[in-house]
Amino acid sequence: MSTLKAVSSKLAAEIDKELMGPSIGFTLQQLMELAGLSVAEAINREFPLKSAGEKKNVFILAGPGNNGGDGLVCARHLKLFGYNPIVYYPKRTEKVEFYKQLVNQLSFFKVPVLxxxxxxxxxxxxxxxxxxxxxxxxxxxxxxxxxREPFATIIKEVCDLQDKVPVVTVDVPSGWDVDDGPVSEPHIIPKILVSLTVPKPCSQFLQKSSVHYVGGRFIAPEFARKYGFEPFEYQSCDQILKL
Amino acid sequence: MSTLKAVSSKLAAEIDKELMGPSIGFTLQQLMELAGLSVAEAINREFPLKSAGEKKNVFILAGPGNNGGDGLVCARHLKLFGYNPIVYYPKRTEKVEFYKQLVNQLSFFKVPVLxxxxxxxxxxxxxxxxxxxxxxxxxxxxxxxxxREPFATIIKEVCDLQDKVPVVTVDVPSGWDVDDGPVSEPHIIPKILVSLTVPKPCSQFLQKSSVHYVGGRFIAPEFARKYGFEPFEYQSCDQILKL
Structure with missing residues (x-):
């Protein structure tokens, strides 16, 4: 079997299920904390804060599921790193208590959550x-x-802005097909993609000028190989690796 | 009120309670993940792995409570960083399901847990x-x-070894009084102390040649000031700060 550089949406779901299943026993809270931290680290690497006077807002669009949860965690770490995050979280999933706690944590850090x-x-x-x-x-x-709305409109607005303000995407550009890439116009063109655990097939549709990181440093080498990809060679205690 | 450099055991307990209370809503899993990661980062800073041939074992003594949990998380991150951690976890608290999951996670990484x-x-x-x-x-x-046993004996054995193998202590040297420092002979003399959130009073009894870090980067500046200490000036996306 040859080495894959990406895993399909189906395999990605299986990986998540096994990571949080009874044999390994990671919890969503642990994985989300490390995933969100890795995205914040990528932003800090690409847009380091140099002086007090420069711009430091980061505008985070958080969706209703786990991708949005990663964004909420990322916002908290960015605040700790000295950025000024602002979160827009238009649709909240009431059934997951932990998402509410992530929002409470942001209040503790005085991060605005729209x-x-x-x-x-x-x-x-x-x-x-x-x-x-x-x-x-x-x-x-x-x-x-x-x-669906309001997300179709939100993505359209981001597309209008993305020439002026770079977009950092968590795992999969929103609106793209995970396996087939951009399927509608206009679509988000990330300047930075942070793939979590392992890239998804749509990452091959990134522009050549885009920067691609893998983050979410929480799997064992044997586990990667079992799912058909080589483990990533993270350096030192980095939570991200530039691909 | 003057600026404290340490908080008492009583205040440390209040800080933990508020961090995990309803208003802020951190979970134990989140805080333990970040605390354990920070200890692993301190070890990586002090004892960087340079070549494949050199020694890379780290022997982790995990106690029955949350300090032990931090150690279990630390072991997992050390493995990811390329070290060869070995855990001795002699007394397990069955009532906290999450500790069992942390052990499962170590099995996934093939980290031996005695x-x-x-x-x-x-x-x-x-x-x-x-x-x-x-x-x-x-x-x-x-x-x-x-x-109590087996910990009294374990600590005595560590004291016998600490001239040969440096000890990295998580938050409070085991056997020390949190407020009053070493209270019996022999006692652990850490080469590295990683204080979590904020140093405890016993940290003033560290030897001058010891290295002192603060880790557990998860509080807001206002929160620090409310408890009478100045926020620590962590750099970039570091999870530790050398004091």
């Missing part, structure tokens, strides 16, 4: 001239089209 | 000439004397 009540004015909070990057944490590898 | 069945031979696994450091993750800030 909600559905801001559906008509959220863009006013995204000041392009002060914003280092937009974090696309709307949908991950389990996304299935079609895009 | 248990009570090794009480008579655990030292055979600690090969001084191959071991970078011993991690003392036996007891934290809620420890109250007297030391």
């Amino acid at each position: 909600g559905p009540e801001n559906n008509d004015n959220w863009l006013e909070y995204l000041k392009a001239d002060k914003t280092v990057c937009i974090v696309d944490a709307l949908f991950g590898f389990s996304f299935k089209p079609p895009l | 248990g009570p069945e090794n009480n008579d031979n655990w030292l055979e696994y600690l090969k001084a000439d191959k071991t970078v450091c011993i991690v003392d993750a036996l007891f934290g800030f809620s420890f109250k004397p007297p030391l």
